[in-house]
Amino acid sequence: MPRPPDDALARPDDVDLSAVAGADPDGLVGLVERLIRVANSDAYRRGLMTAVDFPSTDIPTFLALNQLALHGALRPTVLAERLETGRPNVTKIVQRLEALGLVVRLAAPADSRGVLVALTAEGRAIAERVVEIDERVVAGASAAWSADEVEAFRQLLARYVAGAETFDPWVETGPPGSGST
Numbered sequence: 132m133p134r135p136p137d138d139a140l141a142r143p144d145d146v147d148l149s150a151v152a153g154a155d156p157d158g159l160v161g162l163v164e165r166l167i168r169v170a171n172s173d174a175y176r177r178g179l180m181t182a183v184d185f186p187s188t189d190i191p192t193f194l195a196l197n198q199l200a201l202h203g204a205l206r207p208t209v210l211a212e213r214l215e216t217g218r219p220n221v222t223k224i225v226q227r228l229e230a231l232g233l234v235v236r237l238a239a240p241a242d243s244r245g246v247l248v249a250l251t252a253e254g255r256a257i258a259e260r261v262v263e264i265d266e267r268v269v270a271g272a273s274a275a276w277s278a279d280e281v282e283a284f285r286q287l288l289a290r291y292v293a294g295a296e297t298f299d300p301w302v303e304t305g306p307p308g309s310g311s312t
Contacts, residue, residue, distance in 0.1 A: 233253055
């Protein structure tokens, strides 16, 4: 962003430059935000894509492959939910993965009308490389920890994630902009 002329800028004396009271980058909220930022960083994703020889520079297709690696074959609607996108977009993503030879669509075994998206052998080979590198990253980040500390962290993180997935922050106040209090 280019710097505007000095007369268009606020003076530092007129603005509080400090973090918001209670916002602690080393507190739980700050640490969770930092972890999410690291994991979602473009640099990390692109580095991982290069390291595993992902045959595209398209991040949404890479993220879809990661979801299939973690959860196995998925219905397109579930894949769309996990990618936080709509069905039309996930259809395009799946088509790009099919064109790369990384996934196939198949009839869902338990549902005569359902479809699943599954990794091909080539998709699975790339996914295995992703998992291997991710495991190395986690092991490297916790290399100074004892096995008991790693397991304790895993258990606490699992509890935290379960709570985060089920907690509704709007129960008492209503969604932002709803006027509920």
